[in-house]
Amino acid sequence: MVGYEIFRRGAMCIVLAVTMCSAVMAQYFTPPETKTTAPPGLEGIGIDQHLNEQVPLNLTFNDEQGKPVKIGEYFHEGRPVILNLVYFQCPMLCTEVLNGLTSALKVIKFVPGKEFEVVTVSFDPRETPQLAANKKEMYLKKLGKPEAAKGWHFLTGEQSQISELAKAVGFRYRFDPKLDQFVHAAGIMLITPTGKIAQYYYGVEYSAKDMRLGIVEASQNRIGSLADQVLLYCYHYDPRTGRYGATITNIVRLGGIVTVIVLGSVLVLLFRKEKQDQGIGTGRV
Secondary structure (H helix, E strand, O other), X not given: OHHXXXXXXXXXXXXXXHHHHHHHHHHHOOOOOOOOOOOOOOOOOEEOOOOOOEOOOOOEEEOOOOOXXXXXXXXXXXXXXXXXXXXXXXXXXXXXXXXXXHHHXXXXXXXXXXXXEEEEEEOOOOOOHHHHHHHHHHHHHHHXXXXXXXXXXXXXXXXXXXXXXXXXXXXXXXXXXXOOEEEOOOEEEEEOOOOEEEEEEEOOOOOHHHHHHHHHHHOXXXXXXXXXXXXXXXXXXXXXXXXXXXXXXXXXXXXHHHHHHHHHHHHHHHHHHHHHHHHHHOOOO
16 A cells, blocks of 8 residues: 555645645736836836846956956856846835845745855946945845855946946936936846846835746756646746736646546546455455
């Protein structure tokens, strides 16, 4: 009965995965598209999706110690990169972006520097590596994962390099000299290990589930568990919402497969029990 017990547990895991997919899929239906007009003062500000476009990996920045680095140094085989553009002396929005990212990173089990990398780039060319180092220390404390120090990078750089990176990822911002502040949107990008833009997450709060699935998918399934693979089969990234939504066809298909497996297992068990009962009735064991 050992083989049966293993089979039974495997079937239960699949059934549970299908149940999880079905139970929450309703909340991820794509909302109808609406046209919006930018408020006064925010014209030209936003984040345009450049999905599957290449990030220039030869751009040079300075790390927290002031050492010149090419952004491509943070791209490794099998390890996607979460990229976000902020400025470290931002009085409000950038702090919320970093807080939201940190909250999501706390929940997922993956660790920066192991399964993926995080690259935070200042788009203010006046900022220094010392400011970057201070921000890194602050957010590593908030994250509570000391081992993430080698995987979360805070960079500063020259305007030419910043502008090229911002243009590549569709990040549109401008400087307001009257306020001595930058006007910008909020969001983060997920980049594949080869430097292709895979996903965008907008706003200042990010779903840990979506982020984990995105990292697994961007890694081309080189990381993650069996449960992650099942969920990726059930869910599909929707660039319009920046979230994973239920793929009804795949859920129904997976449910049909599970049904066939369960019914087949029941028939096999009933057939074996009948044979055993017949053996006992005829005196054969």
